[in-house]
Amino acid sequence: MASPDIHLYTASTMNGWKPVIFLEEAGVEYDLTYIDFGKKEQKSDWYMRLNPNGRIPTIVDRSNDDFAVFESGAILWYLAEKYQQFLPVGEKARSEALQWLMFQMAGIGPMMGQAMYFQRIAAPKGIQDDYAIDRYVTESRRLLEVLDKQLADKPYILGDEFTIVDIATYPWVRSYPWAKVSVDGLDNFQAWCDRIDARPATQKAVTIPKPFPAFFGQGDEAASQAENASRF
Structure with missing residues (x-):
């Protein structure tokens, strides 16, 4: 079975939930890798090749030559244009x-x-x-x-x-x-x-990769x- 187009790297933070909310609301399949701050995975060499700022979230679009997008606002804009959802016309x-x-x-x-x-x-x-x-x-x-x-x-x-x-x-x-x-x-x-x-869908999203209800x-x-x- 083919992998989903979008591979999301994120954690349970306010910025980290933004692409999760989009993907869940849009009904888009995606793969998810949890980035563990306690292990400083966001600063690892492999991750910083995707995101030079060493922050979350990041997506990789496998259908677009493994194109990586970082910064949560830029990710939302990219996804909205790709899937033609949640972005006004004009x-x-x-x-x-x-x-x-x-x-x-x-x-x-x-x-x-x-x-x-x-x-x-x-x-x-x-x-x-x-x-x-x-x-x-x-x-x-x-x-x-x-x-x-x-x-x-x-x-x-x-x-x-x-x-x-x-x-x-x-x-x-x-x-x-x-x-x-x-x-x-x-x-x-x-x-x-x-x-x-x-x-x-939004309420499901803020439990992924894990909830932080406080x-x-x-x-x-x-x-x-x-x-x-x-x-x-």
Whole structure:
């Protein structure tokens, strides 16, 4: 039996789940290799030949001369074009999709990631930086307010259709409990979260390669914090 076109290398992180969500939502078969941070597999020679940045995720498209794609936003765009799913049609609509994808990549991801880092990794290691925590939590909240306003009159970020922008944004912003960012008063945002929480394929995706429910405010927070910190 022929191998699937897509071979995905990933781990259970906000960026790592993005291509999994796409592939599960699109119903695309794929092979998956779990990258173990504890063994620093992302820095191994074989992996860095695929991804020179030594991060996850990465895909290899066997049907395209084993073409490797790294960076989660670039992977989503590649998959959307390859499978003609979850990407709007038309020059203006695609530009809007790219703008909001960059909003996630340049804003939400870095800001919430730092909010998580200083509270969930640095602090347990004895590095308590209240200035940094306030800076990143406050900016994360501001970005969620921007998203809430965008969602005021539409079910998904770009309108009526679920797209790669929702896919890219969801695993990060849905982890607001882990970042300790308040979502009080963000009714449009919370309704959007509920909408995607109800998508079976997305919910399956965030258990692959393994679940980390504490990111989403579930499970044993203290034990999960210790486990997460141990990987860094």
